[in-house]
Amino acid sequence: MRSILVSRRFAHVLTSTHAAPSTSNIPTTDSHHLTHPSVHRQHTNSYIHGTSNIPLRNETLGQTLRNTTERVPDKEFCVFSKYPIRKTYEEFYHDVRQMAASLYTLGLEKGDRVGVWGPNYYEWVVLQYACAFAGVIQVNVNPHYLHEELRFVMRKTGMKVLFAPKRHKHSNYVHTMLEAMPEMRRGQPGVGHIKSHDIPELRHIVLYGDDVPVHGAWVYSDLIHAAGSAERAKLEDMDRKLRPDEPVNMQFTSGTTGHPKGATLTHFGLNNNAYFAGIRLGWDREDHRICIPNPLYHCFGCAVGVINAVNHGQTVVFPSKSYHVPDIFEAIQNEKCTTMFGTPTMFIDVLKSPLMKQFDISSLRGGVIGGAPCPMALCEKMVKEMRMTDFSVIYGSTETSPLVTMSELHVDPFERIKSVGSVMPHQELAIVDEFGVPVPTGAKGELWSRGYSTMLGYWADHDKTNLAITRDRWYKSGDTATMNEDGTINIVGRTRDMIVKGGENVYPTEIEQFLHKLDYVADAHVVGVPDDRYGENICAWVRLRVEDEGKITAEHIKKACKRGMAHYKVPKYVLIKKESEFPLTISGKVKKFEIQKISKELLGLGTVKSHFTEAVDN
Incomplete structure (x- = not known):
């Protein structure tokens, strides 16, 4: 999902009659009693409250999995088509509990961090819930x-x-790990x-995917059976002690200064957000089989999906395993x-594919699109050509x-595509001005x-957390938006220079800092340009050192x-420019x-047109 650049603007707090939730006292009930989920808003300004x-x-997360397993034990939970699994x-619950207990054999304690790296494997999903049961924090590591x-x-x-x-x-x-941790070479095969x-x-390092031992790494299939009675007893004890408000997952956003930031998420936040997404999709009322090509390391795949x-x-x-x-x-x-499920790029690719005429996709009736701005024309094709009326x-x-x-979903699909929907x-x-004051509708x-x-905040980064979240817990998205009279939201641009390439957030500063490390580069500046498939792509202007020109x-x-x-x-485009060709302000x-x-x-x-440009024009 979107990983938003932190605001550095003057941060006056937004006033509201609603008390700000704290990380240690998150509300667990709604004070409004309506027949259906609804919204409350002030018609004079762009503020809305989802009641x-x-x-x-x-x-x-573990309690919810246990409850669902008790309710539908024999129902198919997951299919990994290419294993096949x-x-x-x-069966999934059994595997999760086995791995959760086995994590303790590695000496892990409550709150320790466990990295899960790689594309969409069954083991990834097992570890997602095993970490939740064991009371440790899963760190989603970008497979790219x-x-x-990785070292950072x-x-x-x-x-x-x-x-x-x-x-x-x-x-x-393995090669990348050896570059980051050359000490692996000195390890014995199968010993992590x-x-x-x-x-x-x-x-510890643990490898999954096959059972062939590698120097300096445990074998996943050995580890999952390693727990004894002491570890199982420790897991039972954790079941009694773990609280929903505790951190369970960390996902890294691209950094504004060359380093990514670890957004730390709780059981309570992830579980409830997914629960209400499912209600809005009607998943509480009928059975669905959900095709998820999105990567698990993103919130879209592991939260909105799993x-x-x-x-x-x-x-x-x-x-x-990958798209x-x-x-x-x-x-x-x-x-x-x-x-x-899919990003706009994924749906563009599917709709353009000649395979549309060769496969029977008539079972589809709904979908979820996000991760980047969604062009209206694309959404229309999803409804007309893929018959996804419940998207x-x-x-x-x-x-x-x-x-x-x-x-x-009760809104007509051709009205639905005109916005990113209503508040959860x-x-x-709130849509606010530079002082944090709500603007007119x-x-x-x-x-x-x-x-x-x-x-909860960015892991071990108090300063950037305070830039992203106001004192009364408003999160500043960095996206420019408008609120319609009916309370729906349009995303029309960004307040800063982040590039969204096919659902991946890319910060120009990160690329610029890398380019400046190259011996022959004197200066570099990176911008986003429109792209038919990805929405935006990356263009770098590079000035070479005089001795390297030509x-x-x-x-x-x-x-x-x-x-x-x-x-x-x-960068898809690299334009080599002379110093005189760079447009400058009066101050240089x-x-x-x-x-x-x-x-x-x-x-x-x-x-x-980029997706943002189209949103403005419409």
Whole structure:
């Protein structure tokens, strides 16, 4: 989901008659008693409160899984099409409890951090709930990270254990780990004890995917059976002590200063946000089989998908370990999926594919689209060509667990696509000016949200937490929005320069800092430009050192980026420019807006609309 850049603007607090929820005293009931979920808003300004007669659930993730398993033990919980693996709720619950107890054999204690790295494996979902039961905090590690990014996240979190597959497609995870932790080479095959000089708190590495031992790493299939009576007793004790308000998951957003930030989320926030998303989708009333091509390390996959399904006893289908259009069609046809998740890029690819005419996707009747701004024309095609009349547009941030708005299915689908929906139950939204004061209805401002699902904060980063969240717990999204008369929300741009490329958040500063490390680069500036498939893509203006002019090409620079950064951060366009070609302000600062405008003209992108541009025009 969206990982929003922290605001650095003057932060006057937004006044409200509603008490601000604290991280230690999150409300568990709604004071309004209405027949149906509804909203309350002041018509003179852009403020809205999502009221509901459905109370919040005061449960941990593990308690909810246990309750659902007792209710529908034999129902199929998950299908991983390419393993192939199928598990009922009872089978999944058994695997989760086995692994949760086995985590204690690694010396883990309550609150320790456990990294889960890699694409969509069954083991990933088992670990998601095993960590929840064991009282440790799962750290979602981006599967595209290279060794410097991996090392930073491990050091930042004080990670004790890292789980990962050996390799997937072009990613050799063992090789990357060896670059980050060369001490692995000295380990025995199948023995995962590690003492790393650069990552001193790391104690264990565990590999999954096959049973062939690797130097310096435990084998997952051995570990899951390692628990004895002492560990099982410790797990039973944790069942009695664990509270819903405690942290359970950490997801890293791209950093505004070159370093990512770890949004720390609770059982309570994730569980309730997913629960109400499912109610809005009608999952509490009928059975669904949900096709999820989205990555599990994002909130979209692991929260709106998996945790939502667990709350409502639904079945999740993962077409493949990573995004692959033909596998999506196979999964929908073979598993009779009724709902498909996806970013706008994913739906664009599916609709353009010739496979649309070769596969039977008639079982689809709904879907969820989000992770990036959604073009209205795309949503119309989803309804007309894929017959997904029960689809919902979602909007939120990793920092809000993640959803703050969502479409309501009782609204006509062609009206539904005109916005990102209405406020979620038990949450508040406001569109504010630069002083934090709500703007009139229909006027543009920054979207702020407040409620039970707001993160505890950025891990070990008090200053950035205070920049993102006001003293009375309003989260500042960094997105420019408007509120319509009916309370629905339109996202029309961003207050700062983050690029959203196919659902991945990319901060120009992070790429610029990498480019400046290259010996031949004198200066570099990065902007977003429109892209038909991804919505936005990355364009870098680079000034070379005088002695390297004529020697270094754009391809040299792209290759260097591919070696040093996750692939989604690599610029699609590199324009080599002289110093005199950079547009400057009177004070000598580079005008990024002008660079963006010039780049669109130079690259012939004048007629290509970004998703934000389309939102403004409509």
